[in-house]
Amino acid sequence: MAQMVTVALGAADNVIVDSPVNDYRFRGLELENFNVLDFFWDTYEKSEKQLRNLALEDEAHVDGGEDNGTEPSMNKSQYLPLHPKHGKSVRFIRSPNHNAIPNFTGRFLPRNDDQDIHDLYCASVLALAKPWRELPDLKAEWKSWDEEFEDFLRTCPKRLRDIIGNLQHFYHCGDAASKESHLSSATDIPNEVGADSEELQEASIIQNEANVGSPNPEIDMGEQIRQAIMYQISPAEFLHGALAIDIGRSVGLFDRFHSVWKPTASPVTVEELERLQRWKAKMTKEANNSRVINQPMAEEDDSMEIGDADVQMASDTVEPSVLMNSNIAEDILSGLDPSNLLRDQRRAYDIVTSHLDEWLKGNHTHQLRMLIHGEGGTGKSRVIQTITDYFKSRGVEYLLMKTAYTGIAASLIGGRTIHSTGKISISGRPMSDSTKSTMAETWKHIAYLIVDEISMVPRALLATYSRHIAYAKTGSLDSSAPFGGINVIICGDFHQFPPVGTKSRSPLYFTNDTSLGDKTDDCMGRIIYEGFTTVVVLKEQVRVTDSVWLDFLRHLRNGRVQQRHIEMLKKLTLTDPHVDMVDFSSPPWDDACLVTPRHAVRIQWNDMAVRKHCEQSCVQLFRSPAQDSICGRPLTNAERLSVARKKGDHHGSRQDGTKLPDNVSLAVGMKVMVTVNVQTDLDITNGARGTITGIGLHPEENEVPNERVVQLSRTPVYILVKLERTKMSPLEGLEESVIPIVPVVKSFSIEAEAEKRKKTVRRLQFPMTEAYAFTDYRSQGQTIPYVVVDIAKPPSGSLTLFNVYVALSRSSGRHTIRLLRDFDEDVLMKALDEHLALEDERLDRLDRETEFLGRLPTAVEVEELGDWELRTVDLRTSSSRRLRPKTPSPPNERRKFVILFE
Numbered sequence: 001m002a003q004m005v006t007v008a009l010g011a012a013d014n015v016i017v018d019s020p021v022n023d024y025r026f027r028g029l030e031l032e033n034f035n036v037l038d039f040f041w042d043t044y045e046k047s048e049k050q051l052r053n054l055a056l057e058d059e060a061h062v063d064g065g066e067d068n069g070t071e072p073s074m075n076k077s078q079y080l081p082l083h084p085k086h087g088k089s090v091r092f093i094r095s096p097n098h099n100a101i102p103n104f105t106g107r108f109l110p111r112n113d114d115q116d117i118h119d120l121y122c123a124s125v126l127a128l129a130k131p132w133r134e135l136p137d138l139k140a141e142w143k144s145w146d147e148e149f150e151d152f153l154r155t156c157p158k159r160l161r162d163i164i165g166n167l168q169h170f171y172h173c174g175d176a177a178s179k180e181s182h183l184s185s186a187t188d189i190p191n192e193v194g195a196d197s198e199e200l201q202e203a204s205i206i207q208n209e210a211n212v213g214s215p216n217p218e219i220d221m222g223e224q225i226r227q228a229i230m231y232q233i234s235p236a237e238f239l240h241g242a243l244a245i246d247i248g249r250s251v252g253l254f255d256r257f258h259s260v261w262k263p264t265a266s267p268v269t270v271e272e273l274e275r276l277q278r279w280k281a282k283m284t285k286e287a288n289n290s291r292v293i294n295q296p297m298a299e300e301d302d303s304m305e306i307g308d309a310d311v312q313m314a315s316d317t318v319e320p321s322v323l324m325n326s327n328i329a330e331d332i333l334s335g336l337d338p339s340n341l342l343r344d345q346r347r348a349y350d351i352v353t354s355h356l357d358e359w360l361k362g363n364h365t366h367q368l369r370m371l372i373h374g375e376g377g378t379g380k381s382r383v384i385q386t387i388t389d390y391f392k393s394r395g396v397e398y399l400l401m402k403t404a405y406t407g408i409a410a411s412l413i414g415g416r417t418i419h420s421t422g423k424i425s426i427s428g429r430p431m432s433d434s435t436k437s438t439m440a441e442t443w444k445h446i447a448y449l450i451v452d453e454i455s456m457v458p459r460a461l462l463a464t465y466s467r468h469i470a471y472a473k474t475g476s477l478d479s480s481a482p483f484g485g486i487n488v489i490i491c492g493d494f495h496q497f498p499p500v501g502t503k504s505r506s507p508l509y510f511t512n513d514t515s516l517g518d519k520t521d522d523c524m525g526r527i528i529y530e531g532f533t534t535v536v537v538l539k540e541q542v543r544v545t546d547s548v549w550l551d552f553l554r555h556l557r558n559g560r561v562q563q564r565h566i567e568m569l570k571k572l573t574l575t576d577p578h579v580d581m582v583d584f585s586s587p588p589w590d591d592a593c594l595v596t597p598r599h600a601v602r603i604q605w606n607d608m609a610v611r612k613h614c615e616q617s618c619v620q621l622f623r624s625p626a627q628d629s630i631c632g633r634p635l636t637n638a639e640r641l642s643v644a645r646k647k648g649d650h651h652g653s654r655q656d657g658t659k660l661p662d663n664v665s666l667a668v669g670m671k672v673m674v675t676v677n678v679q680t681d682l683d684i685t686n687g688a689r690g691t692i693t694g695i696g697l698h699p700e701e702n703e704v705p706n707e708r709v710v711q712l713s714r715t716p717v718y719i720l721v722k723l724e725r726t727k728m729s730p731l732e733g734l735e736e737s738v739i740p741i742v743p744v745v746k747s748f749s750i751e752a753e754a755e756k757r758k759k760t761v762r763r764l765q766f767p768m769t770e771a772y773a774f775t776d777y778r779s780q781g782q783t784i785p786y787v788v789v790d791i792a793k794p795p796s797g798s799l800t801l802f803n804v805y806v807a808l809s810r811s812s813g814r815h816t817i818r819l820l821r822d823f824d825e826d827v828l829m830k831a832l833d834e835h836l837a838l839e840d841e842r843l844d845r846l847d848r849e850t851e852f853l854g855r856l857p858t859a860v861e862v863e864e865l866g867d868w869e870l871r872t873v874d875l876r877t878s879s880s881r882r883l884r885p886k887t888p889s890p891p892n893e894r895r896k897f898v899i900l901f902e
């Protein structure tokens with residue numbers, strides 16, 4: 001059918017179709033931020049001719065002293081020169097309270113709940129609500145329509161979101177009307193014989209869900225769920241992340257090479273499923289063997305459950321947290337040749353190893369309670385590893401337990417978390433009998449405990465940990481010996497992250513004060529901590545090799561940053577015009593990691609990094625959905641809404657299940673990190689890192705579309721991950737260190753509003769996260785060769801000295817660190833907490849004392865003088881510092897004795 005269009009000649013001799021669309025595209029610069037809706041709603045056009053007439057009328061009115069209401073010139077806008085009406089017509093902006101109403105002609109916008117036309121819906125709404133000039137402005141080339149739409153909704157004003165939501169009333173009303181006419185045919189739920197009350201209740205909920213809320217609750221509920229998921233990240237935080245991505249793109253960090261991809265996963269076959277069973281059986285067997293090998297002989301027949309307790313009890317956050325990729329320093333897990341340890345490192349090493357030597361000789365003279373303290377990068381973790389090697393070399397590795405507060409910190413020293421080893425429940429519930437017996441089993445052979453990143457441990461937690469271990473060792477919860485008498489070495493730096501989510505006085509460096517609200521366990525924790533009188537402060541910096549950077553870090557650590565440091569930082573800030581720019585498109589900077597305090601930034605950065613990986617490697621990106629169920633059935637919409645809200649409730653309980661993400665990105669070659677303890681005995685722990693080498697999709701997965709990003713309908717059966725480190729021997733058909741990881745099941749409760757009761761949701765999902773960006777909290781303990789650090793002022797709250805010190809102390813200096821964007825100078829200028837300053841002084845004093853005692857020989861002979869006894873004493877221990885005469889001294893009589901040093 002022939003159609004008539006009007007074309008016009010533009011001012012630049014270009015021919016364009018005369019249409020409202022082109023009026024919008026070629027709108028003046030004053031209207032740049034107007035979307036289509038606002039453009040036609042809030043502006044109107046007048047020709048020059050009309051204007052001239054108006055001006056004449058205006059003059060007449062002015063003469064008559066009357067206001068004619070003509071538009072002030074500041075509210076008008078010329079079309080761009082490309083538009084034929086440029087110079088001939090202008091657009092006026094209506095006054096704020098105008099009464100104009102937009103009238104949509106032609107076909108109405110698509111509905112938002114029809115998956116078949118969802119892209120069309122997103123594109124249509126974006127075209128209406130997002131400012132654009134050319135169609136590519138509507139959607140970033142690397143995003144899907146749905147993603148672009150979601151991102152837009154997150155950041156657009158509420159008014160627009162309301163309008164977009166209300167546009168669907170057209171369909172809601174139509175649906176409600178047709179539903180009304182079918183109401184009479186609605187069926188009841190059959191009351192099946194034998195169905196238990198819980199099931200019936202569940203069934204009736206599903207049926208009644210449609211009765212909740214407004215005329216078409218199903219549709220409203222879908223929208224509410226979508227919104228609840230969207231607002232799990234606040235719009236301001238999302239925008240903060242989006243701006244970070246923009247900077248990353250502008251400096252070439254997310255450059256891509258290819259736009260093609262090849263299919264990279266298929267549903268598993270029966271043979272593969274059988275093979276998976278064989279892999280799992282072998283892994284279980286090896287985990288059992290590993291546990292037996294790690295114990296002394298003659299204890300082997302004790303059976304113990306594998307890993308389960310870890311999965312149940314671990315508080316290790318599953319919150320997508322950390323990174324990793326190859327851009328992490330050398331294998332932190334290996335120790336050094338002791339002769340290569342620096343002076344203070346060696347001092348710490350000697351104290352522990354000589355204590356062990358004595359212990360192995362049966363001289364259990366005193367309980368070693370030692371603190372190794374030192375600024376970031378002084379090699380505390382390296383000392384731990386070198387000590388570990390000593391235990392191995394003596395064949396007594398089974399005597400040593402290594403732990404840390406977070407999974408990532410624990411994995412960096414090959415250890416486990418405090419919560420899993422101490423069976424400390426997040427909810428604070430006491431140990432059950434079965435937990436107690438597991439504890440006793442776990443600690444049966446342990447004589448030495450090393451706790452890393454001690455700054456993160458609250459006082460009360462130290463008390464609980466000590467009590468639980470004491471129980472495991474002595475069978476009594478009232479044991480007076482801290483940690484049941486085992487030797488404990490705590491390591492860390494109180495200038496790094498303090499405990500999070502606890503009261504401000506929870507760090508160990510606070511002295512007890514009940515008038516300020518300290519509870520019994522807080523006080524107990526501090527008392528136990530004060531018993532750590534053997535202190536070694538490491539003072540020689542190893543990680544930071546740039547003296548200017550080190551000078552800055554030391555000032556920062558002590559709250560004494562100077563203006564010269566700020567000037568130096570500006571030269572490293574990517575958004576600063578005078579930045580010392582580096583090439584992010586080639587090694588080593590193309591592999592730089594991001595450290596940021598904000599999850600929204602981390603999530604978006606990881607997402608971009610994974611897309612970059614997929615495009616550079618020409619592989620598909622799969623989104624694995626979490627599968628939620630209640631009593632074995634899928635969730636109703638109302639329940640899905642409760643789940644979405646619960647996950648967005650950052651102040652609520654942090655049950656494990658809610659930390660498993662709604663969607664996990666999976667792609668072959670992608671760097672990932674495990675986020676729960678899967679198989680502790682094989683080093684598949686929270687914090688373990690690796691690269692995906694294969695994806696086994698669910699057998700019932702719909703035909704996999706040949707698309708760049710594939711939203712799967714089912715959680716895959718397994719993924720193959722090449723771990724950076726595992727004790728597992730090669731599995732049939734897989735290369736070394738490649739192991740299958742299957743989804744885990746975690747539970748959490750939701751409030752069923754309608755029934756006023758709690759329900760347990762079981763969530764099936766992979767315990768994985770992308771590993772290209774991570775939060776500063778999770779970066780603690782790591783050395784990162786090339787790092788981009790984000791210390792920008794966040795949209796809410798503010799950063800602390802701990803945030804910035806940890807983030808900026810991860811790498812070696814100005815040649816390996818860049819700041820992503822501008823920062824708040826006030827944070828850097830903050831003063832040091834006075835309690836921490838006092839603790840520094842106390843530790844320095846204890847360090848000097850320990851060093852003095854260390855210079856004394858461990859064992860000396862005391863010469864007999866008259867009545868004095870000849871004894872061999874250990875001068876390093878407080879218990880043996882006093883020498884006793886054979887007969888008690890008369891009161892007030894001073895006696896002399898001589899100690900002979902060799």
Ligand SMILES: Nc1ncnc2c1ncn2[C@@H]1O[C@H](COP(=O)(O)OP(=O)(O)OP(=O)(O)O)[C@@H](O)[C@H]1O
Pocket residue numbers: 329330332336340341342345374375376377378379380381382383492493542543780781782783809
């Ligand atoms: N004696 C040493 N010789 C060579 N390299 C060392 C030595 N000690 C430590 N390093 C290296 O210095 C870096 C920092 O060490 P490490 O991570 O152990 O420091 P840290 O004090 O634990 O730091 P943080 O407080 O940030 O956790 C690592 O790359 C480590 O391998």
